[in-house]
Amino acid sequence: VQTCMKMLTKGFFGELNDDGRQSVDMAESSIVRLIALVNEILDVERMESSKISIERKMISMQSILDLALASVATLAQSRSICIESINADAEVFADRERVVQVIVNLLSNAIKFSDNDSKIVVDVEQEISFTKVSITDCGRGIPAEHQELVFDRFHQVSKADASEKGGTGLGLAICKAIVEAHQGEIGVVSQEGRGSTFWFCLPRQKEAA
Numbered sequence: 001v002q003t004c005m006k007m008l009t010k011g012f013f014g015e016l017n018d019d020g021r022q023s024v025d026m027a028e029s030s031i032v033r034l035i036a037l038v039n040e041i042l043d044v045e046r047m048e049s050s051k052i053s054i055e056r057k058m059i060s061m062q063s064i065l066d067l068a069l070a071s072v073a074t075l076a077q078s079r080s081i082c083i084e085s086i087n088a089d090a091e092v093f094a095d096r097e098r099v100v101q102v103i104v105n106l107l108s109n110a111i112k113f114s115d116n117d118s119k120i121v122v123d124v125e126q127e128i129s130f131t132k133v134s135i136t137d138c139g140r141g142i143p144a145e146h147q148e149l150v151f152d153r154f155h156q157v158s159k160a161d162a163s164e165k166g167g168t169g170l171g172l173a174i175c176k177a178i179v180e181a182h183q184g185e186i187g188v189v190s191q192e193g194r195g196s197t198f199w200f201c202l203p204r205q206k207e208a209a
Helices: 002-009 018-048 061-078 096-112 171-181
Strands: 057-060 082-086 091-094 119-126 130-136 185-190 196-203
Touching: 057 061, 061 082, 061 091, 061 096, 061 119, 091 096, 091 196, 096 119, 096 130, 096 171, 096 196, 171 185, 171 196
Parallel strands: 082 119
Antiparallel strands: 057 091, 119 130, 130 196, 185 196
């Protein structure tokens, strides 16, 4: 279907007028969102049924953060948002790509709900048995009644978020599934109107055989 849409846009079936091009662009955007939604639903299903492979090894948090920050750099720059990373000198026993996915999701949300020209802080705490990553923004915060629900599938704090902010409502559910597949924990501390801190903990060391 996407191929047909692209062919229409490029005039393979005749020249489109302005209304036609707008209609094709809207249809193509809807298809992209639908594909993304289906892929995320399948991702959550696989994770929750333990059908995904988690390939863990000892890796540095700095290498994980470098990849995650690079992934959201353009988005942050478009809003003039500064992302500060501190205390990244730590190691964790984890799947690098999956943890990058968690941090990218959390950072993308933080950017999405922050004001322009604000700051987001990524903090890494190294404990004896686990590593804790916290992402703190100065955004609108989350009402208390929503804080236990934000990791549920399709949950939106505001009904307008899906249309105004974008997203499928599955990002945090995917984060939770990935963290729990690592035998870790995830949560949020927030005060409405004063920002949020999303955090997760992962085992620091390889499990004993």
